[in-house]
Amino acid sequence: MMKLKQFKSLLHFETRWVFPLAIAAIISIFLFTTSYNSIRTTNFAQQPNQFEPPVPRFAYLVSGSKGDLNKLWRTVRAVYHPWNYYVLHMDLQSPVEERMELASRVENDPVFSTVGNVYVVPKANMVTYRGPTMVSNTLHGCAILLRKFKDWDWFINLSASDYPLVTQDDLLYAFRDLKRDLNFIEHTSHLGWKENKRAMPLMVDQGLYHNTKSDIFWVQPKRALPTTFKLFTGSAWMILSRSFVEYCIWGWDNLPRTLLMYYTNFVSSPEGYFQTVICNAPEFVPTVVNHDMHFISWDTPPKQHPHILTINDTDKMIASGAAFARKFKKDTLVLDRIDRELLHSKNGSFTPGGWCKGDPSCTKVGKPTRVKPGPGAQRLKRLIGKLLQPPKFSQSQCQ
Numbered sequence: 001m002m003k004l005k006q007f008k009s010l011l012h013f014e015t016r017w018v019f020p021l022a023i024a025a026i027i028s029i030f031l032f033t034t035s036y037n038s039i040r041t042t043n044f045a046q047q048p049n050q051f052e053p054p055v056p057r058f059a060y061l062v063s064g065s066k067g068d069l070n071k072l073w074r075t076v077r078a079v080y081h082p083w084n085y086y087v088l089h090m091d092l093q094s095p096v097e098e099r100m101e102l103a104s105r106v107e108n109d110p111v112f113s114t115v116g117n118v119y120v121v122p123k124a125n126m127v128t129y130r131g132p133t134m135v136s137n138t139l140h141g142c143a144i145l146l147r148k149f150k151d152w153d154w155f156i157n158l159s160a161s162d163y164p165l166v167t168q169d170d171l172l173y174a175f176r177d178l179k180r181d182l183n184f185i186e187h188t189s190h191l192g193w194k195e196n197k198r199a200m201p202l203m204v205d206q207g208l209y210h211n212t213k214s215d216i217f218w219v220q221p222k223r224a225l226p227t228t229f230k231l232f233t234g235s236a237w238m239i240l241s242r243s244f245v246e247y248c249i250w251g252w253d254n255l256p257r258t259l260l261m262y263y264t265n266f267v268s269s270p271e272g273y274f275q276t277v278i279c280n281a282p283e284f285v286p287t288v289v290n291h292d293m294h295f296i297s298w299d300t301p302p303k304q305h306p307h308i309l310t311i312n313d314t315d316k317m318i319a320s321g322a323a324f325a326r327k328f329k330k331d332t333l334v335l336d337r338i339d340r341e342l343l344h345s346k347n348g349s350f351t352p353g354g355w356c357k358g359d360p361s362c363t364k365v366g367k368p369t370r371v372k373p374g375p376g377a378q379r380l381k382r383l384i385g386k387l388l389q390p391p392k393f394s395q396s397q398c399q
């Protein structure tokens with residue numbers, strides 16, 4: 001884990017990013033492959049692991065922006081488990097003081113410092129949701145996780161506005177018997193209104209070359225829909241297999257790089273990039289589960305942002321069986337209720353699990369693979385069972 005002194009040193013030399021639009025995607029890929037240079041470079045296809053541990057491991061990227069420090073910290077502690085791995089990122093709009101405070105909290109937390117499975121990204125990226133910078137940041141997080149932590153099974157991206165609806169023990173238990181190549185990614189090829197509003201217009205994301213957030217701007221002319229690959233759209237939140245994450249980073253048949261360049265000028269590219277990559281890669285299509293494992297409340301048709309969830313949405317969230325929900329405000333009453341009734345934790349504390357030891361509980365780490373599932377595990381297993389039920393499973397893949 002990076003020491004606070006090193007973190008401060010990197011922040012001191014942080015400079016403004018300048019990304020010429022024409023080579024933005026190439027620079028991003030160079031960053032990813034450089035971060036990943038210690039990973040094997042042969043035999044790219046994932047081979048069956050005969051010694052696969054009975055308990056899977058999750059690798060999280062949890063991201064926030066200006067003013068999200070306490071929200072992000074609460075979410076991280078709610079999803080924390082010593083068996084998993086965590087990369088935390090606060091974007092370039094967040095003040096240096098907030099980023100330093102996050103690094104200080106991680107370094108000074110007795111559990112985090114003992115286990116060493118939480119890493120704070122020292123050099124912040126600029127992230128704007130409607131442009132490709134969020135995709136770039138997600139890929140950067142993937143590359144860090146692949147380089148620093150070798151033995152995880154699934155990647156999960158969350159924001160500071162997300163919160164779990166099940167304990168990590170529930171999640172580990174529900175995923176324990178699943179094939180490790182499954183990818184939970186909501187998607188559809190029926191673009192509808194998005195065809196004219198998002199796929200065909202050309203825009204420029206100023207976050208590629210400014211160090212302050214500003215909206216995208218439009219350029220002319222519009223473009224036709226591509227003919228060499230099929231576009232898909234869906235949720236920006238997902239659970240991806242390690243094998244697919246490696247494919248996105250390495251891109252050994254060039255598809256991920258080609259699509260990264262295409263989505264550089266695509267509106268709301270986080271809602272299409274990973275869907276389009278996986279559904280145009282035949283070897284991964286059979287692994288796709290059409291769900292993002294989130295409860296999200298949208299307008300019909302959906303607007304740019306979902307509804308803010310309140311305590312009145314609690315029953316719907318539980319009934320969904322989902323592992324996570326969004327979007328929440330900071331320290332809202334509904335989070336307190338989730339802590340109390342679903343996670344059985346006190347506000348802002350670690351979610352209890354079989355790993356917890358010490359007095360008070362969870363101040364020390366016991367056996368990380370000791371899993372004690374609760375009712376949330378059964379809700380999640382029922383949801384996954386329905387999604388994997390034939391013929392629904394195969395009929396919902398990349399349609």
